[in-house]
Amino acid sequence: MPTTPASCETLWTHAQLATMREDGNAYGMVNDGAVAINDGEICWLGPSADVPDWVSESAREIVDCRGQLVTPGLIDCHTHLVYGGDRVNEFEQRLKGASYEEIARAGGGIKATVNATREGTAESLYAAARSRLHSLMEEGVTTIEIKSGYGLNTDTEIKMLEVARELGDKNPVDIVTTFLGAHATPPEYAGREDEYIDYLCDETLPLIASLGLADQVDAFCERIAFSTQQVTKIFSVAQRLGLPLKLHAEQLSDSKGALRAANMGALSVDHLEYLAPEDVPVLKAHGTAAVLLPGAFYFLRETKLPPIDALREAGVPMAIASDSNPGSSPVGSLLLMLSMASRYFQLTPEECLAGVTLNAAKALGLDTQAGSLEVGKLANLVLWNITNPAELSYGIGYNPCRKVMYRGSVR
Numbered sequence: 001m002p003t004t005p006a007s008c009e010t011l012w013t014h015a016q017l018a019t020m021r022e023d024g025n026a027y028g029m030v031n032d033g034a035v036a037i038n039d040g041e042i043c044w045l046g047p048s049a050d051v052p053d054w055v056s057e058s059a060r061e062i063v064d065c066r067g068q069l070v071t072p073g074l075i076d077c078h079t080h081l082v083y084g085g086d087r088v089n090e091f092e093q094r095l096k097g098a099s100y101e102e103i104a105r106a107g108g109g110i111k112a113t114v115n116a117t118r119e120g121t122a123e124s125l126y127a128a129a130r131s132r133l134h135s136l137m138e139e140g141v142t143t144i145e146i147k148s149g150y151g152l153n154t155d156t157e158i159k160m161l162e163v164a165r166e167l168g169d170k171n172p173v174d175i176v177t178t179f180l181g182a183h184a185t186p187p188e189y190a191g192r193e194d195e196y197i198d199y200l201c202d203e204t205l206p207l208i209a210s211l212g213l214a215d216q217v218d219a220f221c222e223r224i225a226f227s228t229q230q231v232t233k234i235f236s237v238a239q240r241l242g243l244p245l246k247l248h249a250e251q252l253s254d255s256k257g258a259l260r261a262a263n264m265g266a267l268s269v270d271h272l273e274y275l276a277p278e279d280v281p282v283l284k285a286h287g288t289a290a291v292l293l294p295g296a297f298y299f300l301r302e303t304k305l306p307p308i309d310a311l312r313e314a315g316v317p318m319a320i321a322s323d324s325n326p327g328s329s330p331v332g333s334l335l336l337m338l339s340m341a342s343r344y345f346q347l348t349p350e351e352c353l354a355g356v357t358l359n360a361a362k363a364l365g366l367d368t369q370a371g372s373l374e375v376g377k378l379a380n381l382v383l384w385n386i387t388n389p390a391e392l393s394y395g396i397g398y399n400p401c402r403k404v405m406y407r408g409s410v411r
């Protein structure tokens with residue numbers, strides 16, 4: 001139990017507190033609730049009528065939320081925010097009728113992003129990613145995961161992760177970095193995928209780990225990317241280095257990557273349109289979260305749905321993320337993902353909000369410190385201009401975010 005401090009800095013009162021703690025109430029709701037903050041953490045929480053004297057007498061700032069909604073800071077647990085260039089010309093060419101092959105032959109696709117990322121300076125990558133970051137932050141996002149994976153060589157993967165770290169150092173937001181060297185095979189290793197995996201295992205990943213640049217390790221397991229055997233190889237190195245795992249799995253086919261990742265104790269498996277319902281209990285058994293990415297589902301005009309009913313019945317934590325990337329999910333709004341998750345995947349508004357708070361924290365291994373409003377957790381809070389949390393999934397293109405507190409300070 002955290003010790004009760006003798007004083008608090010800030011008190012928010014008269015709020016509809018959607019705590020998202022798992023207490024049996026929908027949204028963990030506290031009607032007419034109050035939350036007290038001290039030293040960047042929540043030090044008291046409960047009904048406004050029960051605020052203890054030590055809180056009300058010591059609070060230096062009291063904010064009357066006038067009955068409006070307060071939620072935990074939102075968490076975007078799967079993004080590719082740092083990259084060079086864009087793919088807007090390719091988007092336009094495709095809509096004019098060009099085929100994937102024609103675009104690939106003209107140097108498009110992921111190859112274009114890899115080239116632009118290799119050529120980009122750290123400064124230019126930072127500036128482009130910062131504007132995408134701010135668009136997410138304006139909707140109350142206080143934690144964002146950012147992957148490498150457009151460098152595909154040691155120097156550029158390091159450059160991407162350094163830019164991601166710098167975004168966290170210079171902006172009021174927590175950044176979780178993920179090494180995704182096994183995202184695609186770079187042109188210089190074409191046809192030699194095993195050699196590329198050996199290069200990542202022997203050189204790139206150990207160096208990145210020694211520099212402390214990655215908090216976790218991801219890979220893309222798919223017919224067009226890497227096999228479960230290749231993924232297992234890089235995951236084994238990650239485990240030796242003490243780095244948690246996650247996997248892009250079952251996006252285009254059922255290659256049993258999610259099963260392998262869960263059996264290796266992965267924090268999350270992501271995409272999952274082709275996950276077999278009978279494999280879902282393995283995710284539950286290993287505490288692996290399912291990260292759903294409705295932006296990519298939408299942008300690629302996918303029609304195969306992830307096995308939502310099986311995930312729900314098994315009690316697998318379902319997270320929702322933007323998958324913000326130039327090729328398959330050029331998304332700058334996490335709230336739009338709630339709308340898409342509710343309409344395409346039939347998630348309830350409560351499941352949608354849990355997907356970008358507590359369950360997103362679980363997908364990042366951060367649920368002991370973030371993702372819900374509870375005493376002892378980080379004071380990451382959003383005050384919204386609405387009263388009903390279902391409005392966050394219902395509205396399309398609105399941003400009702402009024403005030404964001406990050407680690408105890410309003411930003």
Ligand SMILES: [Zn+2]
Pocket residue numbers: 078079080248323325
């Ligand atoms: Zn992704």
